[in-house]
Amino acid sequence: MLTHSQAAKEFNKDESRVDWHDKAIWHLRQNRDLGVNKIPNWQQLRETASEIKLNVLSHLDTYLEEFEKMALSNGVHVHWALDGDEHNKIVKDILEKHSVQKLVKSKSMLTEECNLNPYLEKYSIEIVDTDLGERIIQLAKEKPSHITAPAIHKKKEEIDQLFQKMLGTPPSNGDAQFLVNAARTDLRKKFLNADAAITGVNFAIAESGGFVVCTNEGNADLGVHLAPVHIACMGIEKIIPKLEHLGVFLRLLARSANGQSITSYSSHFFKPRKGQEMHIVIVDNGRSKQLASEDFRNSLKCIRCGACMNTCPIYRRSGGHSYGSTIPGPIGSILSPNIDLKKYSSLPFASTLCGSCTDVCPVKIDIHSQLYKWRQIIMKEHPNRVKQMAMKTNQKVFEHPRLYNIVGIVMRRAIKLLPKSILYNKLNIWGKQRDLPNAPKKSFKEWYNERS
Amino acid sequence: MKVGLFIPCYIDQFYPQVGVATLELLEKLGVNIYYPKNQTCCGQPMANSGFECYSKDTCKLFIKNFREYDYVVTPSGSCAYHVRHHYNIIEQNENVTHLRKNTFELCDFIANVMETLHLDASLHKKVGLHQSCHGLRGLKLGQGSELVSEPHSIAESLLLKVQGLELVSLNRKDECCGFGGTFAITEEAISIKMGKDRLTDHIKNGVEIITATDMSCLMHLEGISKRNNLPIEVKHIAEILNSQC
Ligand code: SF4
Numbered sequence: 001m002l003t004h005s006q007a008a009k010e011f012n013k014d015e016s017r018v019d020w021h022d023k024a025i026w027h028l029r030q031n032r033d034l035g036v037n038k039i040p041n042w043q044q045l046r047e048t049a050s051e052i053k054l055n056v057l058s059h060l061d062t063y064l065e066e067f068e069k070m071a072l073s074n075g076v077h078v079h080w081a082l083d084g085d086e087h088n089k090i091v092k093d094i095l096e097k098h099s100v101q102k103l104v105k106s107k108s109m110l111t112e113e114c115n116l117n118p119y120l121e122k123y124s125i126e127i128v129d130t131d132l133g134e135r136i137i138q139l140a141k142e143k144p145s146h147i148t149a150p151a152i153h154k155k156k157e158e159i160d161q162l163f164q165k166m167l168g169t170p171p172s173n174g175d176a177q178f179l180v181n182a183a184r185t186d187l188r189k190k191f192l193n194a195d196a197a198i199t200g201v202n203f204a205i206a207e208s209g210g211f212v213v214c215t216n217e218g219n220a221d222l223g224v225h226l227a228p229v230h231i232a233c234m235g236i237e238k239i240i241p242k243l244e245h246l247g248v249f250l251r252l253l254a255r256s257a258n259g260q261s262i263t264s265y266s267s268h269f270f271k272p273r274k275g276q277e278m279h280i281v282i283v284d285n286g287r288s289k290q291l292a293s294e295d296f297r298n299s300l301k302c303i304r305c306g307a308c309m310n311t312c313p314i315y316r317r318s319g320g321h322s323y324g325s326t327i328p329g330p331i332g333s334i335l336s337p338n339i340d341l342k343k344y345s346s347l348p349f350a351s352t353l354c355g356s357c358t359d360v361c362p363v364k365i366d367i368h369s370q371l372y373k374w375r376q377i378i379m380k381e382h383p384n385r386v387k388q389m390a391m392k393t394n395q396k397v398f399e400h401p402r403l404y405n406i407v408g409i410v411m412r413r414a415i416k417l418l419p420k421s422i423l424y425n426k427l428n429i430w431g432k433q434r435d436l437p438n439a440p441k442k443s444f445k446e447w448y449n450e451r452s
Numbered sequence: 453m454k455v456g457l458f459i460p461c462y463i464d465q466f467y468p469q470v471g472v473a474t475l476e477l478l479e480k481l482g483v484n485i486y487y488p489k490n491q492t493c494c495g496q497p498m499a500n501s502g503f504e505c506y507s508k509d510t511c512k513l514f515i516k517n518f519r520e521y522d523y524v525v526t527p528s529g530s531c532a533y534h535v536r537h538h539y540n541i542i543e544q545n546e547n548v549t550h551l552r553k554n555t556f557e558l559c560d561f562i563a564n565v566m567e568t569l570h571l572d573a574s575l576h577k578k579v580g581l582h583q584s585c586h587g588l589r590g591l592k593l594g595q596g597s598e599l600v601s602e603p604h605s606i607a608e609s610l611l612l613k614v615q616g617l618e619l620v621s622l623n624r625k626d627e628c629c630g631f632g633g634t635f636a637i638t639e640e641a642i643s644i645k646m647g648k649d650r651l652t653d654h655i656k657n658g659v660e661i662i663t664a665t666d667m668s669c670l671m672h673l674e675g676i677s678k679r680n681n682l683p684i685e686v687k688h689i690a691e692i693l694n695s696q697c
Contacts, residue, residue: 355586
């Protein structure tokens with residue numbers, strides 16, 4: 001796997017594409033700003049949401065059991081999965097029991113995380129993602145590059161080409177309306193023929209055993225209302241205690257994502273309709289490990305709005321795929337090391353620690369502080385030798401004022417006297433596309449000593 | 453009031469004029485300012501790279517150098533932030549807690565400790581303010597554009613006191629420049645792209661001089677600007693607040 005910086009370098013080979021990508025995603029951030037500025041007590045709303053989630057995380061066991069009890073009493077089947085494999089097996093068993101051949105799914109990053117699609121395809125089950133963005137990347141055989149806008153890395157013209165190839169549509173010159181209609185026509189058939197529907201869960205309400213799925217396209221509803229089996233997959237952290245808390249999160253979620261005051265569909269599911277079967281699969285997959293770690297626990301407050309991606313100057317200029325993880329961007333960079341520290345060890349360094357993610361986050365996750373903490377752990381467990389040597393040298397120099405003074409003089413002389421060809425050698429990465437600062441004759445300290 | 457001046461390592465070595473401007477400015481404002489000569493660095497380069505463990509003695513040296521002062525002032529939001537927020541890795545004795553509370557970025561010190569209203573400075577130029585992130589979001593020297601409340605910025609309000617200075621508004625008023633310490637090396641491609649984009653924003657809006665509370669951001673921007681012969685200069689905010697032209 002490429003490190004983030006290698007992948008980012010690749011992505012940056014096409015500068016005009018980087019500009020286009022940055023602008024498209026910055027647009028989401030700008031809309032978010034317009035949306036949130038309409039709410040004068042935005043900061044208070046964030047604080048409330050954060051406190052609700054902190055309460056949930058410190059009583060997660062109790063709330064989960066309450067949720068299970070209520071859901072069971074509503075006639076819903078509840079399953080517990082320790083990891084992705086267990087989750088996939090549970091889903092497959094339910095599907096097999098109902099002889100499901102065709103399945104529609106509405107956006108669920110969790111099933112993405114568990115790699116459900118390839119798993120079910122092995123059992124010859126046709127699985128169709130029904131969110132437009134998800135459908136596009138499914139047809140393109142790619143991974144999502146963003147959690148709320150999974151195909152944001154694709155231009156309209158590219159989608160046009162893709163649809164021509166995969167759906168047999170005539171060329172439309174990237175006409176968005178035409179492409180949406182084409183996808184809709186194709187998906188309608190899939191909805192009508194589906195034997196089961198899978199959805200994600202945005203919020204699961206402990207006191208009622210109900211859960212809420214937020215979409216803008218209504219595809220979750222259409223899938224669920226047509227199919228005889230509904231399977232909802234959720235991470236253990238999706239719980240909120242009471243229905244009255246829902247309003248707080250619904251106000252924050254869509255505004256943070258793209259400035260909409262609320263998602264077009266915020267659908268509540270309580271119990272199966274007559275003749276339908278409803279299942280909930282509750283998945284851990286590393287979350288309880290994150291919960292156990294004090295430094296990283298509150299990353300589980302995340303409501304997956306994507307705002308930290310949209311605001312991140314690195315994400316916008318490297319694209320979601322450069323992170324190589326299911327969840328990209330700042331939040332992905334603090335969640336992924338918990339899953340595989342070595343594999344994702346470059347992610348916490350894919351940041352300038354500018355802190356914009358922390359301030360934009362609707363549930364007040366201290367993302368940049370956690371990035372800093374991961375860095376310390378990663379360099380202990382999997383130190384980068386070159387960096388380590390450099391930092392050890394720094395350590396020596398900065399601990400000894402006299403040595404520091406001498407090194408300073410030598411370095412400034414070198415910059416002044418060495419020919420450019422030597423100064424800007426291959427190892428001087430700073431100088432590849434940047435000039436070094438001019439070396440002054442005297443340091444401030446030398447100047448000060450002379451003055452006094 | 454006894455105030456210690458901390459000049460970050462890279463300013464000491466590469467931008468002594470920023471140290472001079474800071475010192476002169478504080479002296480002009482009547483501050484009793486001292487410069488302890490055994491100072492080196494705040495420890496940030498190691499810590500941000502994941503080697504906090506190698507920075508402990510550097511932090512201790514900082515404390516030793518400045519423990520006798522009521523305040524420490526530094527022309528760097530980033531270093532002040534580091535002392536305040538990341539000096540939790542050494543033993544928290546009285547000196548450490550005192551300095552963690554009382555280490556100030558220059559503008560913050562002028563506006564909030566001295567509460568100075570009058571600055572005798574002038575500069576007849578179009579200036580763009582680069583809001584260095586650690587100062588803006590870390591030390592809250594202003595209102596980041598992510599938050600919803602009254603916009604304000606300490607650096608901006610000081611710049612507005614400089615005679616003849618025209619403060620230019622930007623399209624993205626507080627996006628990061630892409631320096632980020634070792635990030636500038638390990639993520640070179642993105643670092644450069646971020647820097648270029650910041651420069652373009654300033655240049656397009658007619659800025660002649662970019663200023664900031666952190667010279668590290670400006671060193672990065674200057675490096676890219678010089679390489680590409682861009683028509684823009686950089687000056688640390690201390691130089692502007694101390695200028696008479
Ligand atoms: S970390 Fe915060 S900003 Fe990022 S996706 Fe989660 S809730 Fe949204």
